[in-house]
Amino acid sequence: MTIVNPFARYSGNTLWAAGIFVTIVGSAIAYAGQARYDGVLDVHFSEVTEFYRPLLDNMLNTGCLALFLFATGRYINGKTRLADIVPVVLLSRLPLYMLSLFGMNATFNAAIQDIRSGDGIAFSPELSGIGLLLLIAVCGMAALIAVVVILRYGFAVACRARTVKHWMLFAGAVLCSELVSKLLFYVL
Amino acid sequence: MRYKLPVHCPSCETALQVSGLTCPQCHTVVSGNYDIPLFLRLTPEEQEFIMQFVQSSGSLKEMAAQLGNSYPTVRNRLDDIIDHIQHLQSAGHDHS
Numbered sequence: 363m364t365i366v367n368p369f370a371r372y373s374g375n376t377l378w379a380a381g382i383f384v385t386i387v388g389s390a391i392a393y394a395g396q397a398r399y400d401g402v403l404d405v406h407f408s409e410v411t412e413f414y415r416p417l418l419d420n421m422l423n424t425g426c427l428a429l430f431l432f433a434t435g436r437y438i439n440g441k442t443r444l445a446d447i448v449p450v451v452l453l454s455r456l457p458l459y460m461l462s463l464f465g466m467n468a469t470f471n472a473a474i475q476d477i478r479s480g481d482g483i484a485f486s487p488e489l490s491g492i493g494l495l496l497l498i499a500v501c502g503m504a505a506l507i508a509v510v511v512i513l514r515y516g517f518a519v520a521c522r523a524r525t526v527k528h529w530m531l532f533a534g535a536v537l538c539s540e541l542v543s544k545l546l547f548y549v550l
Numbered sequence: 551m552r553y554k555l556p557v558h559c560p561s562c563e564t565a566l567q568v569s570g571l572t573c574p575q576c577h578t579v580v581s582g583n584y585d586i587p588l589f590l591r592l593t594p595e596e597q598e599f600i601m602q603f604v605q606s607s608g609s610l611k612e613m614a615a616q617l618g619n620s621y622p623t624v625r626n627r628l629d630d631i632i633d634h635i636q637h638l639q640s641a642g643h644d645h646s
Contacts, residue, residue, distance in 0.1 A: 374620075377620075
């Protein structure tokens with residue numbers, strides 16, 4: 363069975379609509395799960411008082427990553443269009459949005475409270491809490507890998523990236539956007 | 551069955567030349583050495599793509615809709631063909 367790269371099949375309005383839908387729903391879930399995205403590859407659980415905060419986070423992260431990937435794509439292939447990069451970035455964040463579903467789980471929130479109450483001192487959560495944190499760590503890694511895989515396939519189609527040099531530039535762009543987005547969140 | 555035009559020597563991979571043409575009506579035979587046109591040296595898939603490109607007035611958007619592929623995929627395919635043509639042209643210059 364061959365898995366068709368969706369970015370090779372769909373483009374334009376379809377991907378834009380799907381990307382915007384995913385971002386809005388993902389931001390709503392993040393508000394419900396009290397999650398913040400203070401970096402391109404970050405998800406943190408904290409108190410979210412305003413409903414629009416996760417949406418602003420996602421817009422800033424999407425813009426930052428899209429600009430870095432677009433600049434890299436232009437360097438690789440002069441015909442690369444921003445219109446092909448942005449939907450890829452919007453959709454690539456889906457696994458991160460799914461992580462915020464954990465924030466809607468009462469057991470998970472109790473485990474998080476255990477850590478928060480520790481605040482620098484040794485903490486001793488319940489065994490079920492440790493198991494849950496382990497599960498979240500595994501899911502977090504899986505989500506991070508999924509984000510990179512989606513970005514990789516979308517970027518390959520958007521700018522015809524194929525060689526090792528292209529993938530090194532791609533990795534550099536993602537890491538730079540993570541650093542810059544972190545700085546922006548710190549400054550703003 | 552549609553037979554594929556061989557463009558490379560099956561023995562040494564050198565680009566083949568046309569040395570004989572026959573009229574199917576009166577069986578007149580023309581002999582000589584003629585280069586195979588560059589278009590015919592492309593793969594059948596590439597030739598088909600170029601035909602579709604011309605028929606859609608050079609609109610990649612229209613082609614993408616017809617082929618059921620995304621716009622950048624079709625544009626990348628065109629870039630691959632351009633690369634192949636440039637490779638064939640430079641190989642041709644090297645031989646001449």
